[in-house]
Amino acid sequence: MSTATVDAARFPVWREQQQARVEQALSDWVSPTAPVNLGQAMRYAVLDGGKRLRPLLVLACSQAVAGCPAAALRAACAVELIHAYSLVHDDLPCMDNDVLRRGKPTVHVRYGQALALLAGDALQTLAFELLLPEDGSIEPSLALVLARLLARAAGADGMAGGQAQDLASVGVKLEQPALEAMHRRKTGALLQASVLMGAATATLSAATTARLADYGAHLGLAFQVVDDVLDVSADSATLGKTAGKDAADDKPTFVSLLGLAQAQAYAERLLDQAHAALQHSGLSQTDTLHALADWVGRRAH
């Protein structure tokens, strides 16, 4: 496997290679010793789907800093497991009540709500297990840092907190700062943590880490703005999930706040800021991270 970063032209090949690595690792790690029904639901939730954006951010960042590849692969899979668990729980009838995800029936449609609930719970636990191997594949002090970054980004101060703010925001007119604060938790925290986990696989200066944190924050917010744009401009078949959900659910979005054209322009500005943060990082091998930011901005789903 290549550990060099790649320019825009070679990015699609790199992306497919890394997606395949992540798919294989997830298939190996989810979750061979679980009871049959639980293991099936966990694998259905995780395998054979998704852009793997968060794992790609971990891997690209780790490669940019010449970090430990074995730790990066575990971190990449751990963050994807957190993302996958959140989707399973989000899709439940008591939350978003979604029946379609990545073009397939959602986990509770396929396996029932009770098993979907447990599969989500067990995927979260497995994320931490992956970061705490006994086999020495992650140096102990690094394992601790990675697990800490993941826990902060996933919990009440991160993703789960943002989801709770989202629940409280239905039918409420949020101003842009409040909307951004919610999304920095709900989707931004885990995307930024992906970058920071990749960064943690090497020893960096505080300044470089801070610029990578900026990159992750700008990219994370851009991701959400693009998501809101796609929710009104793409169809369900392209998205692989139900389009138009936010408006139907009366949730505030960047499009409802700014209008479509202004939301698109805002996403571009955020991506420019992400690129600028990389340029000031002091790192020389940032091509793949630049390409990932463009991929986030130009994606169709």
Added chain:
Amino acid sequence: MSTATVDAARFPVWREQQQARVEQALSDWVSPTAPVNLGQAMRYAVLDGGKRLRPLLVLACSQAVAGCPAAALRAACAVELIHAYSLVHDDLPCMDNDVLRRGKPTVHVRYGQALALLAGDALQTLAFELLLPEDGSIEPSLALVLARLLARAAGADGMAGGQAQDLASVGVKLEQPALEAMHRRKTGALLQASVLMGAATATLSAATTARLADYGAHLGLAFQVVDDVLDVSADSATLGKTAGKDAADDKPTFVSLLGLAQAQAYAERLLDQAHAALQHSGLSQTDTLHALADWVGRRAH
């Protein structure tokens, strides 16, 4: 605070002191910076209730081995957070659909299903965060061991796996080995992990750790057998939850398998084995652990 173990006569005082310590620590740690709605639901789920059996096992075992008190208190709270999250999710309509827990309305009755789901999710994350402090209150290699023990006990090979086996067992006639295998995961893994986390706060011989693991396994299974006995012999007011649920849900129990008298006798035998394991542990300060086993056996709820 006392770190000596106590005999049976002083056990109730010790228990109340330690329960108060755990309550205070949980109140400090759950979850001051969370969004208001989520923080309220998390605190409601965790505070002011429960026997705190798992924390007491961690603390008693840590005191028996003269382990690090600060690490033990974090581990005690972490294991309670995992227990609390599992109760919140278990009580949801798609699982056990329980409206009463510890004599109060369950979390989803009080805060709605969506927030209950998120509160459970965030409590699980917080359990791992507690074990990964940046303040040096847990030595890094110990933090890693504690988080690993907790993850294994909580996930697909432990509690969540046992719950999935439980789901698959409704209306099924299980033989005793299958019933025990389910309960060793569903309730036993976390109870045993409580003992092992307490043990991990000091450096012990493999033989002593193995005997403590035996103690935890026997006590864990005894706890479940007593639970099944209480489900048919106590009323809802005493239990603080709905009595008679297992029979109503057509779930296999030790009572349905063995009959009431034989189930009671089996619990006694398991507790005898727990006591014997302590006697062979090579530890001299095991009075509190003995008293805890008796408490599990004689409890009324």
